[in-house]
Amino acid sequence: MIHSLFLINSSGDIFLEKHWKSVVSRSVCDYFFEAQERATEAENVPPVIPTPHHYLLSVYRHKIFFVAVIQTEVPPLFVIEFLHRVVDTFQDYFGVCSEPVIKDNVVVVYEVLEEMLDNGFPLATESNILKELIKPPTILRTVVNTITGSTNVGDQLPTGQLSVVPWRRTGVKYTNNEAYFDVIEEIDAIIDKSGSPITAEIQGVIDACVKLTGMPDLTLSFMNPRLLDDVSFHPCVRFKRWESERILSFIPPDGNFRLLSYHVSAQNLVAIPVYVKHNISFRDSSSLGRFEITVGPKQTMGKTIEGVIVTSQMPKGVLNMSLTPSQGTHTFDPVTKLPSLKGTVSLQAGASKPDENPTINLQFKIQQLAISGLKVNRLDMYGEKYKPFKGIKYMTKAGKFQVRT
Amino acid sequence: MDCLCVLPFLGEIFELKAELNSDKKEKKKEAVKKVIASMTVGKDVSALFPDVVNCMQTDNLELKKLVYLYLMNYAKSQPDMAIMAVNTFVKDCEDPNPLIRALAVRTMGCIRVDKITEYLCEPLRKCLKDEDPYVRKTAAVCVAKLHDINAQLVEDQGFLDTLKDLISDSNPMVVANAVAALSEIAESHPSSNLLDLNPQSINKLLTALNECTEWGQIFILDCLANYTPKDDREAQSICERVTPRLSHANSAVVLSAVKVLMKFMEMLSKDLDYYGTLLKKLAPPLVTLLSAEPELQYVALRNINLIVQKRPEILKHEMKVFFVKYNDPIYVKLEKLDIMIRLASQANIAQVLAELKEYATEVDVDFVRKAVRAIGRCAIKVEQSAERCVSTLLDLIQTKVNYVVQEAIVVIKDIFRKYPNKYESVIATLCENLDSLDEPEARAAMIWIVGEYAERIDNADELLESFLEGFHDESTQVQLQLLTAIVKLFLKKPTETQELVQQVLSLATQDSDNPDLRDRGYIYWRLLSTDPVAAKEVVLAEKPLISEETDLIEPTLLDELICYIGTLASVYHKPPSTFVEGGRGVVHKSLPPRTASNESVESPETAPAGTASNEQPDVIPTQGDLLGDLLNLDLGPPVSGPPLATSSVQMGAVDLLGGGLDSLIGGPNFVAPPAAAVPANLGAPMGSGLSDLFDLTSGVGTLSGSYVAPKAVWLPAMKAKGLEISGTFTRHVGSISMDLQLTNKALQVMTDFAIQFNRNSFGLAPAAPLQVHAPLSPNQTVEISLPLNTVGSVMKMEPLNNLQVAVKNNIDVFYFSTLYPLHILFVEDGKMDRQMFLATWKDIPNENEAQFQIRECPLNAEAVSSRLQSSNIFTVAKRNVEGQDMLYQSLKLTNGIWVLAELRIQPGNPSFTLSLKCRAPEVSQHVYQAYETILKN
Numbered sequence A: 001m002i003h004s005l006f007l008i009n010s011s012g013d014i015f016l017e018k019h020w021k022s023v024v025s026r027s028v029c030d031y032f033f034e035a036q037e038r039a040t041e042a043e044n045v046p047p048v049i050p051t052p053h054h055y056l057l058s059v060y061r062h063k064i065f066f067v068a069v070i071q072t073e074v075p076p077l078f079v080i081e082f083l084h085r086v087v088d089t090f091q092d093y094f095g096v097c098s099e100p101v102i103k104d105n106v107v108v109v110y111e112v113l114e115e116m117l118d119n120g121f122p123l124a125t126e127s128n129i130l131k132e133l134i135k136p137p138t139i140l141r142t143v144v145n146t147i148t149g150s151t152n153v154g155d156q157l158p159t160g161q162l163s164v165v166p167w168r169r170t171g172v173k174y175t176n177n178e179a180y181f182d183v184i185e186e187i188d189a190i191i192d193k194s195g196s197p198i199t200a201e202i203q204g205v206i207d208a209c210v211k212l213t214g215m216p217d218l219t220l221s222f223m224n225p226r227l228l229d230d231v232s233f234h235p236c237v238r239f240k241r242w243e244s245e246r247i248l249s250f251i252p253p254d255g256n257f258r259l260l261s262y263h264v265s266a267q268n269l270v271a272i273p274v275y276v277k278h279n280i281s282f283r284d285s286s287s288l289g290r291f292e293i294t295v296g297p298k299q300t301m302g303k304t305i306e307g308v309i310v311t312s313q314m315p316k317g318v319l320n321m322s323l324t325p326s327q328g329t330h331t332f333d334p335v336t337k338l339p340s341l342k343g344t345v346s347l348q349a350g351a352s353k354p355d356e357n358p359t360i361n362l363q364f365k366i367q368q369l370a371i372s373g374l375k376v377n378r379l380d381m382y383g384e385k386y387k388p389f390k391g392i393k394y395m396t397k398a399g400k401f402q403v404r405t
Numbered sequence B: 001m002d003c004l005c006v007l008p009f010l011g012e013i014f015e016l017k018a019e020l021n022s023d024k025k026e027k028k029k030e031a032v033k034k035v036i037a038s039m040t041v042g043k044d045v046s047a048l049f050p051d052v053v054n055c056m057q058t059d060n061l062e063l064k065k066l067v068y069l070y071l072m073n074y075a076k077s078q079p080d081m082a083i084m085a086v087n088t089f090v091k092d093c094e095d096p097n098p099l100i101r102a103l104a105v106r107t108m109g110c111i112r113v114d115k116i117t118e119y120l121c122e123p124l125r126k127c128l129k130d131e132d133p134y135v136r137k138t139a140a141v142c143v144a145k146l147h148d149i150n151a152q153l154v155e156d157q158g159f160l161d162t163l164k165d166l167i168s169d170s171n172p173m174v175v176a177n178a179v180a181a182l183s184e185i186a187e188s189h190p191s192s193n194l195l196d197l198n199p200q201s202i203n204k205l206l207t208a209l210n211e212c213t214e215w216g217q218i219f220i221l222d223c224l225a226n227y228t229p230k231d232d233r234e235a236q237s238i239c240e241r242v243t244p245r246l247s248h249a250n251s252a253v254v255l256s257a258v259k260v261l262m263k264f265m266e267m268l269s270k271d272l273d274y275y276g277t278l279l280k281k282l283a284p285p286l287v288t289l290l291s292a293e294p295e296l297q298y299v300a301l302r303n304i305n306l307i308v309q310k311r312p313e314i315l316k317h318e319m320k321v322f323f324v325k326y327n328d329p330i331y332v333k334l335e336k337l338d339i340m341i342r343l344a345s346q347a348n349i350a351q352v353l354a355e356l357k358e359y360a361t362e363v364d365v366d367f368v369r370k371a372v373r374a375i376g377r378c379a380i381k382v383e384q385s386a387e388r389c390v391s392t393l394l395d396l397i398q399t400k401v402n403y404v405v406q407e408a409i410v411v412i413k414d415i416f417r418k419y420p421n422k423y424e425s426v427i428a429t430l431c432e433n434l435d436s437l438d439e440p441e442a443r444a445a446m447i448w449i450v451g452e453y454a455e456r457i458d459n460a461d462e463l464l465e466s467f468l469e470g471f472h473d474e475s476t477q478v479q480l481q482l483l484t485a486i487v488k489l490f491l492k493k494p495t496e497t498q499e500l501v502q503q504v505l506s507l508a509t510q511d512s513d514n515p516d517l518r519d520r521g522y523i524y525w526r527l528l529s530t531d532p533v534a535a536k537e538v539v540l541a542e543k544p545l546i547s548e549e550t551d552l553i554e555p556t557l558l559d560e561l562i563c564y565i566g567t568l569a570s571v572y573h574k575p576p577s578t579f580v581e582g583g584r585g586v587v588h589k590s591l592p593p594r595t596a597s598n599e600s601v602e603s604p605e606t607a608p609a610g611t612a613s614n615e616q617p618d619v620i621p622t623q624g625d626l627l628g629d630l631l632n633l634d635l636g637p638p639v640s641g642p643p644l645a646t647s648s649v650q651m652g653a654v655d656l657l658g659g660g661l662d663s664l665i666g667g668p669n670f671v672a673p674p675a676a677a678v679p680a681n682l683g684a685p686m687g688s689g690l691s692d693l694f695d696l697t698s699g700v701g702t703l704s705g706s707y708v709a710p711k712a713v714w715l716p717a718m719k720a721k722g723l724e725i726s727g728t729f730t731r732h733v734g735s736i737s738m739d740l741q742l743t744n745k746a747l748q749v750m751t752d753f754a755i756q757f758n759r760n761s762f763g764l765a766p767a768a769p770l771q772v773h774a775p776l777s778p779n780q781t782v783e784i785s786l787p788l789n790t791v792g793s794v795m796k797m798e799p800l801n802n803l804q805v806a807v808k809n810n811i812d813v814f815y816f817s818t819l820y821p822l823h824i825l826f827v828e829d830g831k832m833d834r835q836m837f838l839a840t841w842k843d844i845p846n847e848n849e850a851q852f853q854i855r856e857c858p859l860n861a862e863a864v865s866s867r868l869q870s871s872n873i874f875t876v877a878k879r880n881v882e883g884q885d886m887l888y889q890s891l892k893l894t895n896g897i898w899v900l901a902e903l904r905i906q907p908g909n910p911s912f913t914l915s916l917k918c919r920a921p922e923v924s925q926h927v928y929q930a931y932e933t934i935l936k937n
Helices: A026-038 A076-094 A099-104 A106-116 A127-133 A139-148 A239-245 B010-020 B025-040 B046-054 B061-077 B079-092 B098-110 B114-128 B133-149 B151-156 B159-166 B172-188 B199-211 B214-224 B232-247 B251-265 B273-289 B294-310 B330-343 B349-359 B365-381 B383-398 B402-418 B424-432 B440-452 B460-468 B476-492 B498-510 B515-530 B532-539 B555-562 B568-572 B596-602 B607-614 B616-622 B626-632 B644-657 B659-665 B674-680 B689-699 B834-843 B861-870 B921-936
Strands: A002-009 A014-019 A048-050 A055-061 A064-070 A178-191 A197-211 A217-222 A231-233 A247-250 A255-264 A274-282 A288-297 A305-312 A321-325 A330-333 A338-341 A345-350 A360-367 A376-382 A389-403 B712-715 B723-732 B735-744 B754-757 B781-789 B802-808 B813-819 B849-854 B874-881 B884-892 B898-905 B912-918
Touching: A002 A026, A002 A076, A002 A099, A014 A026, A014 A099, A014 A106, A014 B025, A026 A048, A026 A055, A026 A064, A048 B568, A055 A076, A055 B294, A064 A076, A076 A099, A076 A106, A076 A127, A076 B214, A076 B251, A076 B294, A099 A106, A106 A127, A106 B025, A106 B061, A178 A376, A231 A239, A231 B232, A239 A247, A239 B232, A247 A255, A255 B273, A274 A305, A274 A360, A288 A305, A376 A389, B010 B025, B010 B046, B025 B046, B025 B061, B046 B061, B046 B079, B061 B079, B061 B098, B079 B098, B079 B114, B098 B114, B098 B133, B114 B133, B114 B151, B114 B159, B133 B151, B133 B159, B133 B172, B151 B159, B159 B172, B172 B199, B172 B214, B199 B214, B199 B232, B214 B232, B214 B251, B232 B251, B232 B273, B251 B273, B251 B294, B251 B555, B273 B294, B294 B330, B294 B555, B294 B568, B330 B349, B330 B365, B349 B365, B349 B383, B365 B383, B365 B402, B383 B402, B383 B424, B402 B424, B402 B440, B424 B440, B440 B460, B440 B476, B460 B476, B460 B498, B476 B498, B476 B515, B476 B532, B498 B515, B515 B532, B712 B813, B723 B813, B834 B874, B834 B898, B849 B921, B861 B874, B861 B884, B861 B898, B861 B921, B898 B921, B912 B921
Parallel strands: A178 A389
Antiparallel strands: A002 A014, A002 A064, A048 A055, A055 A064, A178 A197, A197 A255, A217 A247, A217 A376, A231 A255, A274 A288, A288 A345, A305 A338, A305 A360, A321 A345, A330 A338, A360 A389, B712 B723, B723 B735, B735 B781, B754 B802, B802 B813, B849 B912, B874 B884, B884 B898, B898 B912
């Protein structure tokens, strides 16, 4: 099981260590530093590194490496999933997950980590339960604690810990009962030179923010549930009901959670809501080249596309670019060779040698539209008497959306 | 306190010490917090131990927790002081608040001090039976902790049994933790049968699976994967209950579920509707894993790589999800590329090639290289695409990007070897880039091409000569290749290149310190000077074709790895026994290292020597060795024989090159073709979990055992200082055993029995040591059944079924030999289907047919058939021709040899005629004897 955890910042300092079994010397991280040096970028550090006596499994999030040390055969996904959960918990507790914040709250961090694992076995990872065991620090609570001498460690056994609905605590009370659901879809696509999609898939999630009193039992039904043939659910969703009726039936956790994520694969037709026309060329003879990009909407079902950001990494030989946008702004970073353009641009660039073609990365947002066509039909609540306020929002975003030139 | 003076932050420590001893609770707590904060960043605050422990007795839970945190870290370094804490722990274990009880037992388990663990036993025992499930589940984990510190103590105190009882606990979380703890303990104690799974406990686990936390689900699924269902129906029902886990948000749960399904699927019949449904259900979750964070993707991809090799049909339509995005981390890119090639087929090759070409223009050098290499692999894998691949590679060479060109040349060399005499027109283009090659592998590849096609390249001698100038600066790979290439050139164009060959030979033999190079030089030199014709045969011998299979994982290893999906083993593609420390004693035999055929595919060097070893499987049968036949010709379906024409040439090569190559040919064990490996494993208890599955499925149907001869005296007491051994052989449901009766006819007690077999024709060997539990006192007799397997070393014996046995006891070692009836080797899946039977019968040459008479047998056709069936001789078909009953029968030996039989029975005539056909006719005589014994007893 998970032996130890080291938190390492991008300059290679270990700023926190936690051991759940015997102490592992921090020199074990030297192997990690070696791998880090070899990888050109932080993102490229391999997630599994073998050392003579241990294995180092790491994730890189918020510019921090979370390095878990294991000694025996443990499912690596288990460890990586757990590390992601640690990151999420920190974010949940402190708002952001960054080195200074962790250092400021080192004792709470330590207490939380101790609660999350016992001897390397996960103990309490649901944020609901954790928050009952160890209260997240707030300015108000710190003040109250110093005055009254009370603690931020709960001394009651969290109620959810052993119930059949471990994700929900009992005795939840709100004056305004509300349930919001966000259907967010990201399009991952690779568009080839001629503008036709090579791959296009949709990663969708339904994130919920549920603040309801008591033990509500919700059902959510869709207009077109057939779209969802590849789904992963939050543990609260009753799988049998979905299998037989294609209805999401669940007792929701309290607060924010991801109800389900789904995948609409390449086999189904995925509409690409934008087109990109490009003309990027480098001339051998002169030190000049051309750079022209036009972005426009298509198949957006009448919705507007917002927040369009075009990024493209130029080859090493590019010194500078002078760009003229027809709309919006642009920048060129001479270090990373990244011009970001909004709108239509034409430019000429000094190029010494055209080795490779720059790929264009596109980001955009479309409000009020789920591009897959998914639509929620209705949301019903059972088990409680009051009438909750319900809201559903749709959004489409670009995920890894790239255009080859 | 006395050591304080050495601490660098002395002042700070003193300050904290004062605060810790303060009367104010609040101040105390803040001080402990500061101590913890220093501890977490790695400062040594162990000197404060007594002061911190003093704060332990408090009703403030937070303070208590903080002190516990401190204790866990430093108790080890201050064991005597830690004892001070014991009392508080024991008291806390009785606390009315379950949270505190659990906390105390949890913390105590984390203190790795022997003196403390002694005090832990009683509280732990109570907590394991606590009324509160939260305490029980914490206690379960604590047993694993204690086991890690002091395994003996845990066993003596009977905690393991209590833990096993917890598997039937009413609370799913407790069940999950008990399973997790037991799995961890089992890992360090492979022999102990801790997780004794049976249908009842499986049912409990499956119930708990639905209700416990995601982490618990992982433990339970991993545990389920170790279970072997008794039949396909049980396997299916487990699969049905596991499939909902595929939709879980936690990817580790998904992958563990995939493991269980992949493993149990092995038991399901492919015709089953459910099998198809299951296949369909597996694809979407695997695809979804690829949209997770890159680290998760990486592990998923490594596992998908295995799954794709085992069951390509699952993901064959999902090629596109493996297309590389330009901002994927490099480790994800490389894995995706690998899987793309595995999924490449004629249907999607155009798309794949277009992608690969795109990748070859990217920035990352490693990735570009691998992409170029992938194009070559596609060419070799999908024949129809070869031409397209070659033209793509030529396009890439035109880009003149140095590393792309070099990589392209290396793969084009492989394409030449796969499709000889097809694409040589491109050589001219390749030669243009000669100067830009600076990597050894690319240079070696280019030299190989020049040497191989010397007759078509006008200036081959000039080209090679140019390489020769810097001969000593080249790497060994290039030097060897250059030597061979020039010799080839000389043999093809002897007139103009005499000088050149002299030069290279003297460079290689006289000026080089490298023994490989020198030896090869001498061999060529001698060959060329004594017998140029032989030299030609050796150096210009026809090379074996290379195939795409070279990068596939060996099937047996793959099967083993499938059992390890989701673990580190699946990430490294190695069985855990090879890298996990301390080993999980289940010794999965590591497979023999990849043989020379792989290396020679990657590099053209060692052309003659390499080819000789490549041909290895073919060389041996030509020696007319029965053993070779036994091992090689066991492929049930008729396949065309070995290409004798080429192998005879290779034989020459072997002889000429002398004894040095003998080791390459190796023991005959290596020769067994992989296709036969799985069925040949029957009855071998050492096999992996998967082959066990095979055992079971094939065992169904034949429940009655085969005929057992009465025991005969094998070793008379006279010859063995009073030990008399009699015995017989039995075969029951797939397992062979030797039933022995040992009698002590001496006057002294006999102890320390052991048994060993000499190598024999079918590799029979004891599967377990000879177990004589008590010493054998005078005039006492003991009956033992010794399980046998057929994975021992093989040597042909005369007669074929001769078995030489050595038995040892405290007195001496005794030898005897016995003949075993061949029918103990007839395996349960020896039934051939009709079509196959017909084809095979025709395919075996007539001279292999042997005819025997079975006299005085009063049975009729039905009785004969059923009696033979119980000994695994299966009747494939029955016909009545001119009043005679014709039985067509098949049987298979443990080493995979098929024997086909035709039994003619005339009603009223007690004499039967038996015709046997087999590719290894030596066995016929013994099969006939087996028929005799079975039918007449």
